[in-house]
Amino acid sequence: MSLSMFKQAMELKSKMTKAQKELGKMRVEAETGKGAVKVTATGTQKLVSIEIAPEAINPAKPKQLEGLVLKAVNEALDKSNKLSREHLKSLTSTLNIPGLT
Numbered sequence: 001m002s003l004s005m006f007k008q009a010m011e012l013k014s015k016m017t018k019a020q021k022e023l024g025k026m027r028v029e030a031e032t033g034k035g036a037v038k039v040t041a042t043g044t045q046k047l048v049s050i051e052i053a054p055e056a057i058n059p060a061k062p063k064q065l066e067g068l069v070l071k072a073v074n075e076a077l078d079k080s081n082k083l084s085r086e087h088l089k090s091l092t093s094t095l096n097i098p099g100l101t
Contacts, residue, residue, distance in 0.1 A: 015091045020044065023084055030075035032068045039072040041080045043087065047073065 023043030031038045036056035040048040050073070056065055 012091070016088070019088055019091055023087055026083060026087075028076055028079040028083055030072045030079060032072040032075070037065075037068040037072045039069075039076040041076040043080055043083045045077055045080045045084070047076070 026043035027040055029038060029040050033056060036053045038051040042048060
């Protein structure tokens with residue numbers, strides 16, 4: 001490995017560490033059921049909150065609420081993954097390391 005590639009690898013490591021910290025502070029939200037269920041996740045795919053409106057809780061229809069929660073969680077995680085990919089892509093695009101760009 002040449003000195004130039006080593007420097008680029010070290011720079012990438014530093015940028016990736018910074019990016020992970022930044023992504024941990026970023027938030028995405030997803031809602032289902034016209035706002036009945038709202039899920040918030042970080043840019044590192046960690047769920048931060050799940051809010052359920054009282055009117056969405058019907059003991060006679062638990063499957064309906066389960067479906068709303070699953071859909072909102074999946075949408076939030078999809079948004080988080082997209083955010084993460086876009087954020088990390090902006091970091092690696094400035095480096096000239098074979099196989100990464």
